[in-house]
Amino acid sequence: MQDTTADRTVLRGDCDNCFGLCCVALPFARSADFALDKPAGKACPNLGGDHRCGIHARLRQQGFTGCTVYDCFGAGQKVSQVTFGGQDWRTAASGEHARRMFDVFPVVRQLHELLWYLTEALALPVARPLHADLRRALERTEELTLLPPDELTALDVPAHRQDVNVLLLKTSELARAGIRGRKKERRGADLMGARLKGADLRGANLRGACLIAADLTGADLRGADLIGADLRDTDLTDADLTGAFFLTQPQLNAARGSAGTRLPESVTRPGHWTAGV
Ligand code: SF4
Secondary structure, three states, X not given: OOOXXXXXXXXXXXXXXXXXXXXXXXOEOOOOOOOOOEOOOOOOOOEOOOOOEOOHHHOOOOOOHHHHHOOOOOHHHHHHHHHOOOOOOOOOOXXXXXXXXXXXXXXXXXXHHHHHHHHHHHOXXXXXXXXXXXXXXHHHHHHHHOOOHHHHHOOOHHHHHHHHHHHHHHHHHHHHHOOOOOOOEOOOOEOOOOEOOOOEOOOOEOOOXXXXXXXXXXXXXXXXXXXXXXXXXXXXXXOEOOOOEOOOHHHHHHOEOOOOOEOOOOOOOOHHHHHOO
């Protein structure tokens, strides 16, 4: 099997090779994140005929912050170019082609998110005892992404996610065991708006924690497990996330931070952190 996941860049959205799927397939509701309502399967009015966003450089100013947070983990180009062989939904002979494409996209997006986690787990040297199992899970997940459209839409993704999650939990335990000191257990904790400025959260388990608008300025999050943590509006200014794992780009994009925030290598500093918007 071709190893398409060794390079993590294939697990990031590549809009040049996508038919604007996230801007059509997904629904959004008028809110602080989106300036208008849009049902699933209907193209956003800002989407151009070239599948590019007409307001890309002004998304935040025009009330589309949600679009700057989102990433498809590379599912858009996979569905556009592989699953549907480069056949554009706009020029397809029947509307059925478009409908199937829009149904498949969220499924592949979930699988690609799992590929992201598995790839990250395989990059952790302390997870070496699990590498064989992780590699098998990664190959199986990659195989699933290559199924034909009808099989993808019938796939039991939650069951597969559960299998993968068992491995990710074991990976987390191994990774955090290597961090010195007492590790905080905050799995699923409601820490919305919590004042955690300068907190010692080294090796903490923050799986699924709600950290919306929490103050984590200057906090030490080295080696913390952040899988599924809700970081919307979390203030990470000058926090240290070196070695934090299972942190995705969409999570980070939703947070606030600064040039002084230290990040793991797997993610990039969101442009809005330093642009002041
Ligand atoms: S505003 Fe732009 S990025 Fe957001 S959904 Fe519409 S076209 Fe896509």
